[in-house]
Amino acid sequence: MHKPLTFPWAGVIIATCSVFLLMLAGIGVGYALAVWLVWTLTLWITQPDEQRAEPDPRPEGISRARLAEMIENAYSPLLLVDRKRVVIANGSARKLLGHHVVGQDIRVALRHPRAIALLDSEDHGEAIVTGLVRRKDVWRVSRYAIDDRSSVVELVSKTAESDISRAHTDFVANASHELRTPLSSIIGYVETLSENPEDIDQATARKFLDTIHREAQRLQNLVSDLMSLSRVEAEKHDRPEQPVPLNALVERAAREGAGPNRIERLAFEASEEFEVLGDPQQLEQLVRNLVDNALKYGREGTPVTVRLSESALGEAKLEVEDRGDGIEAEHLPHLTRRFYRTDPGRSRQSGGTGLGLAIVKHIVERHHGRLDIDSEVGRGTIVTVRLPRLGKSRPAPDAVLERFARTAQPDSISDEPDRLS
Amino acid sequence: MISEHTVKAFDEDITRLRGLITEMGGLAETALEGALDALIRGDEVLAERIVADDRKLDALESEVDRLAVKIIALRAPMADDLREVIAALKIAGVVERIGDYAKNIAKRVGRIEGRTRFEPLTLLPAMADVAAEMVHDVLTAYAARDAALAREVIAQDKKVDAFYNSIFRNLVSHMVENPATISSAAQLLFVARNIERIGDHATNVAEMVYFAATGDYPLDEEEN
Numbered sequence: 001m002h003k004p005l006t007f008p009w010a011g012v013i014i015a016t017c018s019v020f021l022l023m024l025a026g027i028g029v030g031y032a033l034a035v036w037l038v039w040t041l042t043l044w045i046t047q048p049d050e051q052r053a054e055p056d057p058r059p060e061g062i063s064r065a066r067l068a069e070m071i072e073n074a075y076s077p078l079l080l081v082d083r084k085r086v087v088i089a090n091g092s093a094r095k096l097l098g099h100h101v102v103g104q105d106i107r108v109a110l111r112h113p114r115a116i117a118l119l120d121s122e123d124h125g126e127a128i129v130t131g132l133v134r135r136k137d138v139w140r141v142s143r144y145a146i147d148d149r150s151s152v153v154e155l156v157s158k159t160a161e162s163d164i165s166r167a168h169t170d171f172v173a174n175a176s177h178e179l180r181t182p183l184s185s186i187i188g189y190v191e192t193l194s195e196n197p198e199d200i201d202q203a204t205a206r207k208f209l210d211t212i213h214r215e216a217q218r219l220q221n222l223v224s225d226l227m228s229l230s231r232v233e234a235e236k237h238d239r240p241e242q243p244v245p246l247n248a249l250v251e252r253a254a255r256e257g258a259g260p261n262r263i264e265r266l267a268f269e270a271s272e273e274f275e276v277l278g279d280p281q282q283l284e285q286l287v288r289n290l291v292d293n294a295l296k297y298g299r300e301g302t303p304v305t306v307r308l309s310e311s312a313l314g315e316a317k318l319e320v321e322d323r324g325d326g327i328e329a330e331h332l333p334h335l336t337r338r339f340y341r342t343d344p345g346r347s348r349q350s351g352g353t354g355l356g357l358a359i360v361k362h363i364v365e366r367h368h369g370r371l372d373i374d375s376e377v378g379r380g381t382i383v384t385v386r387l388p389r390l391g392k393s394r395p396a397p398d399a400v401l402e403r404f405a406r407t408a409q410p411d412s413i414s415d416e417p418d419r420l421s
Numbered sequence: 422m423i424s425e426h427t428v429k430a431f432d433e434d435i436t437r438l439r440g441l442i443t444e445m446g447g448l449a450e451t452a453l454e455g456a457l458d459a460l461i462r463g464d465e466v467l468a469e470r471i472v473a474d475d476r477k478l479d480a481l482e483s484e485v486d487r488l489a490v491k492i493i494a495l496r497a498p499m500a501d502d503l504r505e506v507i508a509a510l511k512i513a514g515v516v517e518r519i520g521d522y523a524k525n526i527a528k529r530v531g532r533i534e535g536r537t538r539f540e541p542l543t544l545l546p547a548m549a550d551v552a553a554e555m556v557h558d559v560l561t562a563y564a565a566r567d568a569a570l571a572r573e574v575i576a577q578d579k580k581v582d583a584f585y586n587s588i589f590r591n592l593v594s595h596m597v598e599n600p601a602t603i604s605s606a607a608q609l610l611f612v613a614r615n616i617e618r619i620g621d622h623a624t625n626v627a628e629m630v631y632f633a634a635t636g637d638y639p640l641d642e643e644e645n
Contacts (some may be wrong), residue, residue: 026637080583085436100565105440108564111447113477135550135557313569333547333580 257291298322452523508633548584581620
């Protein structure tokens with residue numbers, strides 16, 4: 001533990017000078033030497049331990065810039081809050097809440113009253129908060145106080161868990177009615193046929209069997225639609241990551257959706273090549289459902305146009321346009337609800353399950369896109385799906401980027417754009 | 422847009438002002454969600470809590486007023502700073518109104534009988550969903566100074582109006598067929614009206630966000 005002590009030059013020089021003065025003042029050389037010896041020896045005794053005297057070359061705390069680097073690539077969104085202001089937001093937090101939160105009041109990022117109450121408290125704590133980014137999101141916000149000024153806020157998504165229970169109850173309520181109707185007519189006809197077969201002539205039996213066949217077919221369609229709906233729903237929180245060239249896929253799926261009998265009515269237009277991140281099977285199903293609807297509800301012999309172009313916000317825009325009777329405005333808001341029908345009789349007749357647009361909506365949501373339906377009675381309907389294009393993030397307002405560039409420390413946070421959004 | 426100011430305190434004031442506005446927005450948003458929840462489930466305890474919580478919103482509004490007046494009086498902001506402060510003042514007023522409508526919906530919870538029979542009660546949540554989405558988006562647009570998102574919110578208002586018309590017709594025919602339920606149905610009519618107003622107010626805020634961000638008012642014409 002003992003380190004070689006440094007030579008106390010200053011002390012020795014002062015001692016020597018003092019002793020020299022003593023000698024000049026007429027003190028004997030022997031005395032003077034004794035004083036010098038005692039003086040210099042005490043210098044070694046009183047010299048403080050070197051280790052304590054010098055500051056630690058490696059300080060305990062780390063700089064803010066280092067901290068920002070450390071949490072930058074953490075999986076969950078993390079925010080460092082200093083006196084209610086966000087000073088650091090890591091990569092996933094910026095992606096979740098937007099680049100603008102850095103430098104802003106924390107309430108701008110998390111405005112839910114429960115989150116604000118948590119941030120006003122002094123202690124560690126957590127709160128369950130809904131509607132952080134999208135409205136139905138559920139997030140757990142945890143706050144860890146570092147000292148009386150700063151704290152770290154961590155966000156963990158709980159959306160998937162809370163969705164599962166709700167989806168189950170919805171499913172049972174909706175599906176049981178739809179499944180029971182065809183089943184009861186199948187059972188009814190089968191009972192009639194088997195109980196008194198001698199009373200039924202050949203033609204009537206034929207008719208009954210046709211009905212049974214049709215209802216069974218409907219049941220089969222319903223089951224397969226329900227399956228795909230629940231599959232899309234199960235995956236709706238993991239965004240697909242496969243790059244998909246949209247043009248070829250849309251054209252192929254549209255042909256499939258039309259089938260050989262109606263293919264002449266189909267027209268395909270594209271302004272350029274589009275590529276999106278997606279699940280090819282689901283995107284095909286989306287196009288098939290939309291094209292099938294358009295052909296079914298468009299007037300016999302009128303064309304259905306499938307069009308790909310760029311939207312005003314730079315997204316890939318897919319439009320499916322028919323020339324049919326159109327849909328009255330009051331129905332528009334409900335069209336994507338499961339089992340909603342504008343005209344129950346007609347829809348059942350044409351073999352619809354009432355799930356087509358619900359499936360489309362879920363697929364669009366999973367791809368972080370938007371679905372709009374525009375319709376005019378007597379002229380037709382345009383269904384528009386907008387999907388974010390690969391490699392082209394939605395242009396952030398310049399002002400935001402500019403401000404972010406200014407507030408970000410040049411050595412702390414790299415201002416690289418998000419790869420996926 | 423808002424660059425760093427020589428007077429650091431000005432930056433702090435503006436940040437606080439924005440924080441207060443979003444806090445108000447968060448309160449209004451939860452009040453709206455809660456009021457609809459209380460309405461559908463007939464939960465009068467929740468409804469009472471929402472009515473009581475509205476006071477916080479009022480307190481915040483006067484805090485915004487004071488702070489905005491203080492900023493204008495002491496710092497004499499110019500150009501986009503002034504626009505920001507004026508927009509904050511106006512938005513605070515409108516958000517407070519949204520909270521009032523939510524409170525009003527909550528107050529009606531106890532006055533509706535036989536809620537399971539009402540078909541309009543299944544339509545109202547869907548309508549409120551769109552309105553709540555608008556409120557949510559407009560607050561996000563405000564926080565991010567996102568003019569494009571503000572425009573989208575403005576476009577959404579048509580949907581709420583369509584809902585209102587369909588619910589109105591629905592309720593009127595319901596009243597004609599079941600005169601016994603007229604008093605409850607009339608309450609629902611007011612609820613629908615309140616939600617429709619909330620949509621309009623969200624549109625107003627969107628216009629102000631657009632104004633604060635760009636200095637222009639959004640044109641009526643639809644993009645693409």
